[in-house]
Amino acid sequence: MTTTVSPASSPVPAASPAPEAGRGGFRPRGFVWLVLRQHRPTLVALALLLVAELVQLALLGYLLRKDADVRALADLCAGDARECAERWSPAADFRAGYGDALHFNGLLVQYVPLLAGLFTAGPMVARELESGTWRLAWTQSLPPARWLAAKLAVPAVLVLVGVSLMSALYTWCWTAVPTELLPGQRWYDSFEMLGPMPVANALCGVAFGALAALATRRTVPAMAVTLVGYGAVRSVLGYVRPHLWPPTRTVSLGMPGYPNDGTWVLGRGMLTRSGERISDDACGIGVSPERCLASHNADRWYLDHHPPGDHWPLAWLEAGVLAALTAVAAWAALRWVRHVVP
Structure with a gap:
């Protein structure tokens, strides 16, 4: 766009007059x-x-x-x-x-x-x-x-x-x-x-x-x-x-399922007696939850998740x-x- 300007001593509004606030309101x-x-x-x-x-x-x-x-x-x-x-x-x-x-x-x-x-x-x-x-x-x-x-x-x-x-x-x-x-x-x-x-x-x-x-x-x-x-x-x-908001951890004796209520599941796995977390991926295919717990010296399952209310x-x-x-x-x-x- 080509703009015609006035001498350098004039400010920009003077070079190209701006609309004033009038009957139509502020501009x-x-x-x-x-x-x-x-x-x-x-x-x-x-x-x-x-x-x-x-x-x-x-x-x-x-x-x-x-x-x-x-x-x-x-x-x-x-x-x-x-x-x-x-x-x-x-x-x-x-x-x-x-x-x-x-x-x-x-x-x-x-x-x-x-x-x-x-x-x-x-x-x-x-x-x-x-x-x-x-x-x-x-x-x-x-x-x-x-x-x-x-x-x-x-x-x-x-x-x-x-x-x-x-x-x-x-x-x-x-x-x-x-x-x-x-x-x-x-x-x-x-x-x-x-x-x-x-x-x-x-x-x-x-x-x-x-x-x-x-x-x-x-x-x-x-x-x-x-x-x-x-x-x-x-x-x-x-x-x-x-991690911006603390997730909820659910602990249970049985292996928890994935909720269908819009819960955002972050991780599922086992907790050892010392409190160490082990992912359920460590169980392998075809291994029962009970056998998986025993093989990893664990006694509980955990589910880390954000419920819909955390949105x-x-x-x-x-x-x-x-x-x-x-x-x-x-x-x-x-x-x-x-x-x-x-």
């Missing part, structure tokens, strides 16, 4: 307004896609609840929902009709944060550094930190508004029926799609995208670094997630970790921007 001013004008076609397209997705999620949630009531699934599957879905044709039809729709909408909610990070890294920040148009803002008496803050304000607001609405509507859809009726939708399988996680992931992606752009100053490398860095953060958090403590704790990482990345980006000028 953005200054450099934020320029950023919106610069990326207007992309932002309009994203806004239209967001509205379409929100309408689609609202319709999906309405149909899920209405169809579940018509089929009386709450009464039909009051016991074991998984067995109900396999044995009763109304539940099986419901599962076949809505399973894919909920699954693919969940994938969209899960990967929108990565797209936000890539958009920030490439078109928002790195492209200006690569083309040299950042000099236009900095020669207009606009400090580097303010330039970066204005650049990040747009994707941050989009994330807080758009991703929050998407996450809220998807969570509403997800809670319409027992998750056992919809394959692959257990809470620990859908963790990054529910509650605060999409918003926390998206804000982290925006901050990491800005940091990657400042570090590389090239559009494609910045997006590549953001992709790798975001993937590394998600992998590490996925590994430590079970929200785990989600908010992980979101807090992501908020801390976002703050660190944003602080590092604001420090780094001072060294971008050659």
